[in-house]
Amino acid sequence: MTDVIIVGAGPCGISAAIELKKEGFEPLIIEKGCLVNSIYHYPLSMTFFSSADKLEIGGIPFITINEKPTRQEALAYFRTVCRVHELNVHTYEKVVQMDRTDSGFRVVTAKRDEKRVYEVPAVVLATGYYDNPHLMNIPGEESDHVHHYFHDAHPYADQNVVVIGGRNSAIDVALDLHHVGANVTMVYRREQFSPSVKAWVKPVIEAAIEKGRVKMYWGSEVKEIKPNSVVIEQNEKQIEIPADTVFAMTGYRPNLEPVRRLGGKIDEDTGVPYLTEAMETTIPGLYLAGVVATGHDSTKIFIENGRHHGRMIARDLRRKRS
Numbered sequence: 001m002t003d004v005i006i007v008g009a010g011p012c013g014i015s016a017a018i019e020l021k022k023e024g025f026e027p028l029i030i031e032k033g034c035l036v037n038s039i040y041h042y043p044l045s046m047t048f049f050s051s052a053d054k055l056e057i058g059g060i061p062f063i064t065i066n067e068k069p070t071r072q073e074a075l076a077y078f079r080t081v082c083r084v085h086e087l088n089v090h091t092y093e094k095v096v097q098m099d100r101t102d103s104g105f106r107v108v109t110a111k112r113d114e115k116r117v118y119e120v121p122a123v124v125l126a127t128g129y130y131d132n133p134h135l136m137n138i139p140g141e142e143s144d145h146v147h148h149y150f151h152d153a154h155p156y157a158d159q160n161v162v163v164i165g166g167r168n169s170a171i172d173v174a175l176d177l178h179h180v181g182a183n184v185t186m187v188y189r190r191e192q193f194s195p196s197v198k199a200w201v202k203p204v205i206e207a208a209i210e211k212g213r214v215k216m217y218w219g220s221e222v223k224e225i226k227p228n229s230v231v232i233e234q235n236e237k238q239i240e241i242p243a244d245t246v247f248a249m250t251g252y253r254p255n256l257e258p259v260r261r262l263g264g265k266i267d268e269d270t271g272v273p274y275l276t277e278a279m280e281t282t283i284p285g286l287y288l289a290g291v292v293a294t295g296h297d298s299t300k301i302f303i304e305n306g307r308h309h310g311r312m313i314a315r316d317l318r319r320k321r322s
């Protein structure tokens with residue numbers, strides 16, 4: 001019988017499930033989409049910046065012929081991990097409500113039109129951050145031609161495209177778009193690229209900017225997105241850039257509403273919930289694993305941290321049970 005529910009079948013939810021099984025628990029993973037749903041929605045051409053050994057989960061090596069694992073390889077890898085470890089995963093089932101009970105939690109899910117209710121002593125939230133783009137809160141941001149996710153460059157060939165941001169995802173998008181012949185302009189609020197930019201990509205984008213193939217506005221703030229342009233401010237001067245499409249690659253932030261709603265304490269400055277070393281929130285029995293535990297700075301937690309979270313949670317639950 002299920003004794004722990006893990007919300008989210010991303011790499012960190014899967015890691016937590018494997019660790020819990022090792023400790024004799026019977027975890028159930030509930031996933032609103034497909035297995036590793038966030039990675040499935042990453043750009044088609046994406047390669048991971050982590051090397052293969054950092055992605056290794058549940059003792060199964062990540063074997064790749066490429067220097068860095070591709071999205072396709074990662075999808076195949078996580079399917080294998082779940083099969084080998086015989087994980088119990090309910091895909092296409094969304095957790096829509098959680099309440100505390102005397103003995104733990106009542107978790108309500110929706111699978112198409114069907115409502116399901118589970119009663120468990122412990123819940124691990126491993127819901128990531130990818131569902132919640134970090135918004136700039138400027139006029140026009142909600143328009144149809146503004147995107148926070150990028151799949152494939154093909155639809156934007158020959159268009160004027162503005163890419164907002166200067167981290168890995170913004171640079172990957174700008175380069176992919178440039179390669180299909182889009183007229184790409186990048187807008188970044190800082191004066192140089194983030195130090196976290198992939199070492200092998202940085203010289204490529206720098207060369208593209210230097211040769212004028214990708215236009216760059218450094219130190220610029222986006223003020224408004226109009227139907228056919230983006231208005232920015234640089235050195236107190238307003239500039240209007242033509243734009244058929246806008247990719248606002250401004251990062252993602254975890255949704256901690258379920259923690260808040262249950263009365264869990266969150267440091268509102270950092271956005272990080274108060275957590276014990278075992279990743280337990282201030283609500284007994286409610287744990288966080290993976291990127292959902294990062295708060296506003298989601299560049300700090302990676303897949304390997306998720307493995308560590310899973311181990312700590314499993315040990316804590318075993319200690320409580322014995």
Ligand SMILES: Cc1cc2nc3c(=O)[nH]c(=O)nc-3n(C[C@H](O)[C@H](O)[C@H](O)COP(=O)(O)OP(=O)(O)OC[C@H]3O[C@@H](n4cnc5c(N)ncnc54)[C@H](O)[C@@H]3O)c2cc1C
Pocket residue numbers: 007008009010011012013014030031032033034035036037038039042043046047048049050093094095096126127128129130131169289290291292301302303304306
């Ligand atoms: C383009 C890109 C490249 C990246 N490259 C790397 C890299 O190389 N190395 C690295 O370590 N990290 C990388 N990251 C970060 C990476 O996404 C995370 O490290 C990893 O996905 C975190 O795993 P997770 O399990 O915490 O969250 P996720 O992978 O986001 O999994 C969360 C899961 O929860 C599900 N979910 C959410 N809400 C509900 C709900 N209510 N009910 C049921 N299910 C729900 C989601 O559908 C999702 O499947 C990258 C991110 C991006 C955007």
